[in-house]
Amino acid sequence: MARPPEKRGTRGRSGLKVRVRTARGRKLSSTRWLQRQLNDPYVEEARRQGYRSRAAFKLLELDEKFQLLKGARRVVDLGAAPGGWTQVLVEQFTRSGQKDNKIVGIDILPMDPISGADLIEMDFLAPQAPDELKALLGGPADIVLSDMAAPTTGHKQTDHIRTMGLCEAALDFAMDVLEPGGTFVAKVLRGGTDDDLLRRMKLHFSSVRHAKPPASRPESVEWYVIASGFTGKSQALNDQSAP
Numbered sequence: 001m002a003r004p005p006e007k008r009g010t011r012g013r014s015g016l017k018v019r020v021r022t023a024r025g026r027k028l029s030s031t032r033w034l035q036r037q038l039n040d041p042y043v044e045e046a047r048r049q050g051y052r053s054r055a056a057f058k059l060l061e062l063d064e065k066f067q068l069l070k071g072a073r074r075v076v077d078l079g080a081a082p083g084g085w086t087q088v089l090v091e092q093f094t095r096s097g098q099k100d101n102k103i104v105g106i107d108i109l110p111m112d113p114i115s116g117a118d119l120i121e122m123d124f125l126a127p128q129a130p131d132e133l134k135a136l137l138g139g140p141a142d143i144v145l146s147d148m149a150a151p152t153t154g155h156k157q158t159d160h161i162r163t164m165g166l167c168e169a170a171l172d173f174a175m176d177v178l179e180p181g182g183t184f185v186a187k188v189l190r191g192g193t194d195d196d197l198l199r200r201m202k203l204h205f206s207s208v209r210h211a212k213p214p215a216s217r218p219e220s221v222e223w224y225v226i227a228s229g230f231t232g233k234s235q236a237l238n239d240q241s242a243p
Contacts, residue, residue, distance in 0.1 A: 056084035061213035079148030080105030160191030
């Protein structure tokens with residue numbers, strides 16, 4: 001069961017909030033990021049439990065709420081670096097005792113190997129990426145997870161559009177590899193075009209819900225869409241053509 005870290009962690013190991021002085025040559029934004037990391041209970045808890053990133057708790061919380069991984073055998077992790085979500089997947093599959101599971105992850109950033117998963121260092125948008133993932137997967141996927149986000153520029157609308165473009169690409173891939181009844185989970189940034197994505201998902205999935213797990217920072221505009229019950233492309237086309 002995923003539980004949020006105790007609040008005392010928000011004030012550092014000594015119980016006092018850590019403040020970072022702006023060092024010469026360090027940008028103010030870097031100083032704020034470092035201070036936030038030092039005072040983040042999820043960062044400390046991830047370190048304690050051996051997770052590579054605090055994002056691991058987002059997947060744990062989403063799985064606890066929606067039972068995403070129950071009965072799953074083949075999972076794709078898009079935007080996997082540094083590997084926090086992949087670690088959770090391996091742990092959950094190991095705990096379930098199921099055999100013949102397959103976990104495949106991809107990211108443009110390098111990742112250290114994770115036993116029990118196949119990881120690809122490649123741009124997901126590269127033309128050959130889908131075929132590489134399919135070859136490793138070895139069959140239809142039960143779940144496609146996407147925690148991808150475009151590098152931030154500081155311009156909110158630009159960041160939103162670029163990240164939503166990744167979501168659209170992830171959805172295209174999911175619809176190509178998902179087993180009927182499968183699930184697609186993706187990070188979304190609020191900003192205007194997310195409604196278009198939701199409308200498209202509702203054509204292909206029997207249920208489309210959204211959530212912001214407690215591990216997401218309160219000030220963040222991110223949330224996650226959970227599309228379950230994949231009905232297939234042909235069903236969506238039939239629905240659109242019906243009188």
